Amino acid sequence: MFSHRIPWQFSFRLKAFPSRLTVSAGRGASNAAQTQLVARRPRYFTYGLGGALALGCLDEGFRRCIEFWVVVFPLWCHYFWVDKVSHPKGGPKGDEQRDAEFSKLHARYSPIIRRATLYMRGFYLKAAQLVSTRDDFLPEIYLEWLRKLQDEVPMALSSEEAKQVIAKELKVASIEQLLTDWQDEPIGTASIGQVYKARLKSTGEEVAIKVQVPKAERMFRADISCLKMFTYMAIPWAYENMKEIEKLFETEFDYTEEFRNLEAMRSNLLPNWGHRIYIPRPIPELCSRHVLGMELLKGxxxxxxxxxxxxxxxxxxxxxxxxxxxxxxxxxxxxxxxxxxxxxxxxxxxxxxxxxxxxxxxxxxxxxxxxxxxxxxxxxxxxxxxxxxxxxxxxxxxxxxxxxxxxxxxxxxxxxxxxxxxxxxxxxxxxxxxxxxxxxxxxxxxxxxxxxxxxxxxxxxxxxxxxxxxxxxxxxxxxxxxxxxxxxxxxxxxxxxxxxxxxxxxxxxxxxxxxxxxxxxxxxxxxxxxxxxxxxxxxxxxxxx
Structure with a gap:
């Protein structure tokens, strides 16, 4: 076997030797091509990333996630820098300078967060309502506008859009078949829906109609996913709480569940507390997954x-x-x-x-x-x-x-x-x-x-x-x-x-x-x-x- 190997290797080297210049030239061309490919890689990466973002932005949930991080990440980094690096608690600059620096951050970012919250709505409005109940959780400059969101949420649906949702959900050609005296101005606006006043045609009873904003469920799920990532990174103690909130919202978008909840609360509470509280009676013919009618409470x-x-x-x-x-x-x-x-x-x-x-x-x-x-x-x-x-x-x-x-x-x-x-x-x-x-x-x-x-x-x-x-x-x-x-x-x-x-x-x-x-x-x-x-x-x- 050894005698057969020598001629094979020797002949290979003899054949390769005359062509060394040709191989060298080929390698030069290959290196040039590789250099051009390496130079184009950032361009290809940019094109690919841009294409992925463009396609992703067609999905509303992905777009909302991008919008959230574009606003929140720089803000969080700035707060983190002041808190841990430039003005740490107990550091050489003292508490007065630290408080003054944070006051500057609050004044700078509070209007930005307010605009973003009102623009994006969804779960961000609900989160704003949650944190506004404590006067010692956030600085006063934030609480000034957060408190107003407890009962002054801006409209998301026009009156005509709400009528269209009701007609579609209750499977009627026009809401006039069921309702009269419709008031165009909502009597209540929440994070996922709006409430309108009307009169039930069959009985003449005044009713409140709760209408869910189209695509609200999809928006909320995307928003909660973003906030879960943010709390995991920035507020670890709140992460488990966000998981519980996410589970609870699995049923809030189905108004037939709220219909059941109203009936349960009425039967449980009114026998003992009916002389001091009242819970509205739901109306079955005005109930669907995204619409809920109930008696109107005057007050x-x-x-x-x-x-x-x-x-x-x-x-x-x-x-x-x-x-x-x-x-x-x-x-x-x-x-x-x-x-x-x-x-x-x-x-x-x-x-x-x-x-x-x-x-x-x-x-x-x-x-x-x-x-x-x-x-x-x-x-x-x-x-x-x-x-x-x-x-x-x-x-x-x-x-x-x-x-x-x-x-x-x-x-x-x-x-x-x-x-x-x-x-x-x-x-x-x-x-x-x-x-x-x-x-x-x-x-x-x-x-x-x-x-x-x-x-x-x-x-x-x-x-x-x-x-x-x-x-x-x-x-x-x-x-x-x-x-x-x-x-x-x-x-x-x-x-x-x-x-x-x-x-x-x-x-x-x-x-x-x-x-x-x-x-x-x-x-x-x-x-x-x-x-x-x-x-x-x-x-x-x-x-x-």
């Missing part, structure tokens, strides 16, 4: 009713209601005025009304018993969560009306209703009792039993974070931190790895109610008002209290 937004009753106090000071309201909010933010307990405020206003009646004073604008109202709302939601097993996870102030009698509250918008099984409610009941006892070991144990998984299970972190979500946020719990810093502290000390279904939404219900109350100067404990329902549930199932 005004709860916030508007309270503001109107501030007018005499503002006039005494020689200022407008808006200035008076801003002054009170600023006093609460800075600590000049302390929020008072709901029960104490309820008795104060009751005694004050009694004294005015004895003295013969009369007024068309009697002050509202805000403390008593929030006591009632907290108790109602305790019943929903622990007794009924179905609760409104979005009780923000825009969903509360003061009806014409000035005493009855109208509760509306039950698109985000969560149904929870009895096993979850029993575990939550034990957790609420532990919170009412203010026992850190019991709270930590019950939080673990309900299914909250953490990295380290530090008792102090469990107690304080759980107390914030499901009971209170006083100085003992926050230790001087604002809510954002408290959540960042909790994430750094003992990160949450996963949450059980329904847990975050019960937490959100508690925080939203307490935050709304706090905006009116009322401090209230969730555990105090949910405790009776927790005890009743455990007794009913033969468990020790």
């Amino acid at each position: 005004e937004k709860f916030i508007t009713a309270v503001r109107r009753r501030l007018q005499p106090l503002a006039e005494q000071r020689g200022i407008t209601v808006e200035e008076y309201e801003q002054e009170q909010l600023e006093a609460l933010r800075t600590g000049k005025r302390k929020a008072e307990g709901a029960a104490w405020l309820h008795w104060k206003i009751t005694l004050w009304k009694f004294w005015r009646k004895l003295c013969g004073f009369k007024s068309d604008l009697e002050p509202i018993d805000v403390g008593g109202i929030f006591e009632m709302l907290m108790s109602i939601h305790g019943q929903q969560v622990l007794k009924d097993g179905c609760f409104n996870a979005d009780p923000h102030p825009g969903n509360i009306l003061m009806l014409e009698d000035g005493k009855t509250l109208g509760l509306i918008d039950f698109g985000q209703v969560m149904y929870v099984p009895v096993e979850f409610r029993l575990k939550l009941a034990r957790l609420m009792l532990a919170l009412s006892r203010r026992s850190p070991p019991d709270v930590a144990r019950c939080e673990s039993e309900i299914g909250v998984t953490r990295k380290y299970y530090k008792e102090d972190v469990q107690y304080r974070i759980c107390s914030f979500w499901l009971d209170r946020d006083d100085e003992e719990i926050t230790q001087g931190r604002n809510i954002f810093d408290l959540m960042v502290w909790g994430e750094a000390e003992d990160p949450v790895l996963s949450l059980p279904d329904g847990y975050y939404l019960a937490c959100r219900c508690s925080v939203t109610l307490r935050s709304t109350a706090l905006a009116f100067g009322v401090r209230i404990s969730t555990a105090e008002y949910w405790k009776p329902y927790a005890e009743d549930l455990l007794r009913k199932h033969g468990q020790m209290i």
